[in-house]
Amino acid sequence: MAILRSGYKSRHFGLLLLRVGIGIMFILHGWPKLAGGPERWEMIGQSMQSLGIDFAPTFWGFMAGFAEAAGGLLLALGLLFRPACFLLVLTMLVATTKHATAGDGFAGYSHALEAGILFFSLLFIGPGKYSLDHKMFSEEKDDPSPATTNKLLEAYKFTAPSLATGEGVFMPIPFELRFFQSITEMHYSCIADTSAEPSRNSI
DSSP states (O other), rough: HHHHOOOOOTTHHHHHHHHHHHHHHHHHHHHHHHHTTTHHHHHHHGGGGGGGGOOOOHHHHHHHHHHHHHHHHHHHSSSSHHHHHHHHHHHHHHHHHHHHHOOHHHHHHHHHHHHHHHHHHHHHHHSSSSSHHHHHHHHGGSOHHHHHHHHHHHHTTTEOTTTTTEEEEEEOOGGTTHHHHHHHHHHHHHHHHHHHHHHHHOO
């Protein structure tokens, strides 16, 4: 059962497939709403009444279509990923509430609820490395690779006598703890000076 024990080496590619597939589907959902014009927007915007919001239905209807179409595009590109997912979560929350309060039953609101759970989860997962967000905003490109880091740490090894055995031990230290080497050297310098004092007194 090697397939169960192997790591998920293609998870970023899987995220790409998920983003592009769901993104295209939501573009197809949202574009007809945007193209429907103010009359369609007003009809869609009336769904906000399920949340107690009964003003500016045309605006809310436009925002629903915009969130689905533009959010789907941003999702597929992996650009401004968290804001896009956040807009889509809010849109799916309104759609779920509208269908649930209208008495449509589970079959009526399940699609919106499932999509809302998906987008909410993606807020924490992120777009993956095959995305514009990763290309433009990721901090990983400023970090050294694991191989480079290991080589640098190896170069900064130092030898310090072991208090227990008096033998030399090698201790790799990260850069932010480099000061520990100086403290250790000062400590053993003081020990050496103290041990030399009886010899000077005996003279």
